[in-house]
Amino acid sequence: xxxxxxxxxxxxxxxxxxxxxxxxxxxxxxxxxxxxxxxxxxxxxxxxxxxxxxxxxxxxxxxxxxxxxxxxxxxxxxxxxxxxxxxxxxxxxxxxxxxxxxxxxxxxxxxxxxxxxxxxxxxxxxxxxxxxxxxxxxxxxxxxxxxxxxxxxxxxxxxxxxxxxxxxxxxxxxxxxxxxxxxxxxxxxxxxxxxxxxxxxxxxxxxxxxxxxxxxxxxxxxxxxxxxxxxxxxxxxxxxxxxxxxxxxxxxxxxxxxxxxxxxxxxxxxxxxxxxxxxxxxxxxxxxxxxxxxxxxxxxxxx
Ligand SMILES: NC(=O)c1ccc[n+]([C@@H]2O[C@H](COP(=O)([O-])OP(=O)(O)OC[C@H]3O[C@@H](n4cnc5c(N)ncnc54)[C@H](OP(=O)(O)O)[C@@H]3O)[C@@H](O)[C@H]2O)c1
Numbered sequence: 178x179x180x181x182x183x184x185x186x187x188x189x190x191x192x193x194x195x196x197x198x199x200x201x202x203x204x205x206x207x208x209x210x211x212x213x214x215x216x217x218x219x220x221x222x223x224x225x226x227x228x229x230x231x232x233x234x235x236x237x238x239x240x241x242x243x244x245x246x247x248x249x250x251x252x253x254x255x256x257x258x259x260x261x262x263x264x265x266x267x268x269x270x271x272x273x274x275x276x277x278x279x280x281x282x283x284x285x286x287x288x289x290x291x292x293x294x295x296x297x298x299x300x301x302x303x304x305x306x307x308x309x310x311x312x313x314x315x316x317x318x319x320x321x322x323x324x325x326x327x328x329x330x331x332x333x334x335x336x337x338x339x340x341x342x343x344x345x346x347x348x349x350x351x352x353x354x355x356x357x358x359x360x361x362x363x364x365x366x367x368x369x370x371x372x373x374x375x376x377x378x379x380x381x382x383x384x385x386x387x388x389x390x391x392x393x394x395x396x397x398x399x400x401x402x403x404x405x406x407x408x409x410x411x412x413x414x415x416x417x418x419x420x421x422x423x424x425x426x427x428x429x430x431x432x433x434x435x436x437x438x439x440x441x442x443x444x445x446x447x448x449x450x451x452x453x454x455x456x457x458x459x460x461x462x463x464x465x466x467x468x469x470x471x472x473x474x475x476x477x478x479x480x
Contacts, residue, residue: 179203179241180392183227183276184248184292186214188351189343189384193246194218196385205242207234207249229272233279244288244392247276247328253296253317254356257440266320273327277334286335290391291328293340295377295403297321300447303375307454308342308399317444325399339391341384344403344451348381349475354417361421370431372411374448377403380465380474390461401453405466410445413468420472 180197184190185206194217197204207227208214214224227234229249249272251264273291280289298306299313312318325340332338346352360366379387379402387402408416418425434442453463465471 178243178392179205181205181207181238181242181245182248183207183229183246183272184250185224186217187248188348188355189292189346189381190246190248191217192348192381193248193385193388196389200389205238207238229275230267231275233275233282236279236283239279239283242283242287244290245276245280246388246392247273247289247291250292250324253294253444254441256438257316262316262440265317266323269320269324270327273324274330277327277330280331280336281334286337288337288339288392288394289328289331290339290341290388291325293321293325293328293342293399295342295344295401295449295451296444297325297342298449298451300443301450302448304450306401306449306451308401315443316440337394337397339396340399341387341391341402342399342451343384344377344379344401344407344449346381346384347378347471347475352381353378354475357417358421361417361423361425364423365427366414366418366421366423366425367427367429368411368414368425369429369434370410370446372409372414372428374410374446375407375450376410376413377401377407377449377451378413378468378471379404380463380471383463383465386464387456387461390456390459395459395461396455398455400455401451402456403451403453404463404468404471405453405457406468407450407452408468416469416472420469420476 206224211224225238251268296317299315299318414425
């Protein structure tokens with residue numbers, strides 16, 4: 178199987194590429210900066226330049242391709258200036274539209290696994306959310322809805338499409354833990370806001386396995402990519418402090434977070450209690466289903 182991967186050099190993409198290559202699958206990567214992927218994919222002919230906002234990927238990128246994994250998109254973390262919001266939206270909506278145009282132009286059929294996010298659901302308090310639950314009206318939810326719609330456009334060309342509504346991805350060296358680890362190690366960690374909001378997370382290894390499961394035909398449609406046990410944010414902070422052997426007693430009040438992170442603070446403070454119903458029904462088994470074991474696996478130490 179040859180898989181075309183966008184966002185291959187990212188936090189999720191580099192683990193996925195390593196997993197695909199280790200299991201004998203061949204990988205072609207699309208990147209805005211192909212030279213940055215040399216260490217990951219030494220075969221230069223397997224890395225193609227693509228500017229997602231400018232148009233479809235070059236036709237050669239699709240030669241011999243059985244599947245596409247689409248992970249590219251502007252980082253959601255950071256201060257949401259109007260330019261940042263535009264980049265978050267356009268990189269996903271326009272970028273996915275162009276990718277699907279490339280898929281259609283290439284002909285043939287295959288499997289598209291496209292990232293989406295639990296941001297689709299918006300702020301939902303205590304409600305337990307499955308894939309059948311509807312979206313909300315906030316910025317990220319609207320982006321996710323349009324992002325998924327563009328990806329599902331490949332179905333008209335006979336492709337099987339899976340949109341993974343990804344939760345907070347956990348591993349060292351990036352994502353939420355990449356941002357939280359230093360303050361926690363310095364003893365400056367604590368809950369965000371009230372800490373009562375639900376955080377739905379997934380160990381990166383499980384996300385990579387879920388993508389492979391979808392590539393192997395195990396899934397289609399919208400699928401929550403979250404561990405079966407979401408936790409309240411205060412419990413998340415407490416557990417992270419415990420595995421790092423540091424106190425987690427310095428809460429960040431919501432107004433301070435809003436001042437520091439602007440619109441993005443909404444994502445940290447909003448409550449999304451998401452369950453991976455469709456993945457479980459399809460027979461996917463999570464290796465890291467419970468937070469304390471997942472964090473222990475990441476940071477080592479006794480189980
Ligand atoms: N990490 C999480 O916790 C999480 C949670 C929910 C959803 N997701 C989604 O899952 C996907 C992968 O996540 P990740 O954490 O691996 O992301 P990431 O590390 O930020 O990497 C994504 C890749 O997107 C490309 N990219 C960055 N800015 C871009 C822009 N403005 N326009 C087009 N492409 C751009 C980059 O590839 P090149 O430089 O090679 O082009 C980058 O390597 C993303 O779509 C993300 O929204 C992630």
